[in-house]
Amino acid sequence: xxxxxxxxxxxxxxxxxxxxxxxxxxxxxxxxxxxxxxxxxxxxxxxxxxxxxxxxxxxxxxxxxxxxxxxxxxxxxxxxxxxxxxxxxxxxxxxxxxxxxxxxxxxxxxxxxxxxxxxxxxxxxxxxxxxxxxxxxxxxxxxxxxxxxxxxxxxxxxxxxxxxxxxxxxxxxxxxxxxxxxxxxxxxxxxxxxxxxxxxxxxxxxxxxxxxxxxxxxxxxxxxxxxxxxxxxxxxxxxxxxxxxxxxxxxxxxxxxxxxxxxxxxxxxxxxxxxxxxxxxxxxxxxxxxxxxxxxxxxxxxxxxxxxxxxxxxxxxxxxxxxxx
Numbered sequence: 001x002x003x004x005x006x007x008x009x010x011x012x013x014x015x016x017x018x019x020x021x022x023x024x025x026x027x028x029x030x031x032x033x034x035x036x037x038x039x040x041x042x043x044x045x046x047x048x049x050x051x052x053x054x055x056x057x058x059x060x061x062x063x064x065x066x067x068x069x070x071x072x073x074x075x076x077x078x079x080x081x082x083x084x085x086x087x088x089x090x091x092x093x094x095x096x097x098x099x100x101x102x103x104x105x106x107x108x109x110x111x112x113x114x115x116x117x118x119x120x121x122x123x124x125x126x127x128x129x130x131x132x133x134x135x136x137x138x139x140x141x142x143x144x145x146x147x148x149x150x151x152x153x154x155x156x157x158x159x160x161x162x163x164x165x166x167x168x169x170x171x172x173x174x175x176x177x178x179x180x181x182x183x184x185x186x187x188x189x190x191x192x193x194x195x196x197x198x199x200x201x202x203x204x205x206x207x208x209x210x211x212x213x214x215x216x217x218x219x220x221x222x223x224x225x226x227x228x229x230x231x232x233x234x235x236x237x238x239x240x241x242x243x244x245x246x247x248x249x250x251x252x253x254x255x256x257x258x259x260x261x262x263x264x265x266x267x268x269x270x271x272x273x274x275x276x277x278x279x280x281x282x283x284x285x286x287x288x289x290x291x292x293x294x295x296x297x298x299x300x301x302x303x304x305x306x307x308x309x310x311x312x313x314x315x316x317x318x319x320x321x322x323x324x325x
Contacts, residue, residue, distance in 0.1 A: 010031050010320045012026055012029075017219065019211070021219065022127065022212040022218055023212070025207070025208065025210075027207055027208070028164075028320065029167075031206070032202070032265075032272070034265045035265055036206045038265045040164055041260070042225040043157065043162035043210065043221065043222065043225055044162050045155060047156065047157055047221060047224060047225060048082040048152050048156070049078075050080040050084075050088055050152055051151060051152075051156070052076055052148045053149055053150065054151075055073045055074060056147045057146045058147065060145075062142045064136070069146070073095075073148055076133060077123070079215055080119075080122055087119060087122070087150070090118075091115065091117035091149065092116040092147065092149060093116070093123075093148040093150075094115075095145070097138060097144050099140075099141045099143040100140055100141065103140050105137060105139055105140070107137055108137070110132045112135070113135075124213070124215065158212055159210060159211060160212070161210065163208070163209050164206045164208045165206065165207050166195030167207050168192065169196040173191050176191075176193070177191070210222055219324065223324060226320055227317070229317050230318060230321070232262065233314050234310045234314070236255040237306045239257065240255050249298075251294070251296075251297065251302040252295070253306070255290070255293065256289045256290055256291075257289065259289075260283055263282075263291045266281065266313065269309050269313060270309050272312070273308050273309070273312065275308060276296055276297055276305060277296050278294075278295060279295045279296075281293045282294070
């Protein structure tokens with residue numbers, strides 16, 4: 001399969017949105033499972049998110065340890081896009097609850113936080129109920145005083161749901177069901193194995209479900225990840241030097257910015273191009289920023305192989321983006 005064929009293969013179907021655009025389902029066809037998984041990994045772990053940081057606990061007489069309270073503050077969702085640079089830079093968040101000698105137990109929510117910024121609605125409410133988030137329960141005579149600021153975390157997630165499953169081929173499922181006397185058992189357990197396959201017998205049709213936490217619509221998050229993957233595709237090749245190994249026509253490059261997301265996708269595309277008789281990638285240690293991409297070229301230079309791999313990745317991204325926009 002050539003890079004041109006791969007770039008025109010991605011098909012987007014049955015796009016549906018709900019919850020005011022914060023939930024989206026769609027079917028993605030004609031792509032390898034590694035592309036679907038790369039998109040899912042980026043949706044879950046590689047999108048920028050504004051979060052609370054620099055939490056200073058000035059007073060705390062509750063039974064909750066400082067470290068736990070700090071963590072609870074940092075986990076509160078912030079209704080602010082990473083592009084709102086002035087808000088991120090200048091916003092201040094304050095919580096100060098004086099003690100009450102006698103009285104009932106008090107429930108603190110995000111409404112009790114004071115936001116000093118151009119916008120006062122920075123702390124996200126429950127998206128479905130439009131109610132403030134629960135934070136802490138205060139007993140009589142207990143007090144809390146803390147401050148916090150905002151920052152952009154470049155590697156987090158704007159989503160609460162990002163899943164995909166293999167699309168069931170109805171014709172295959174109908175044939176497979178004839179092998180089972182117990183139709184209920186087939187429907188509940190075995191039908192999911194009747195998924196659509198390409199000419200090589202591999203899954204190439206996926207049902208995606210994406211749901212945002214309520215800051216950025218689901219479609220915008222998916223488009224961001226696709227565009228970011230397309231942007232990153234040539235960078236990891238440009239930053240790396242091609243190393244010729246002792247074995248004839250065997251080369252490798254080492255990236256310090258990419259890992260499984262790019263490595264697995266580049267591997268399957270390199271095989272699909274037909275330019276290589278062997279392709280592998282390796283991430284030696286999860287805590288070390290290093291990914292080794294190794295291949296044996298058939299009759300092309302290593303530069304031509306890597307250029308074709310990059311074109312294949314960007315082509316899949318471009319066709320998916322065009323269908324979604």
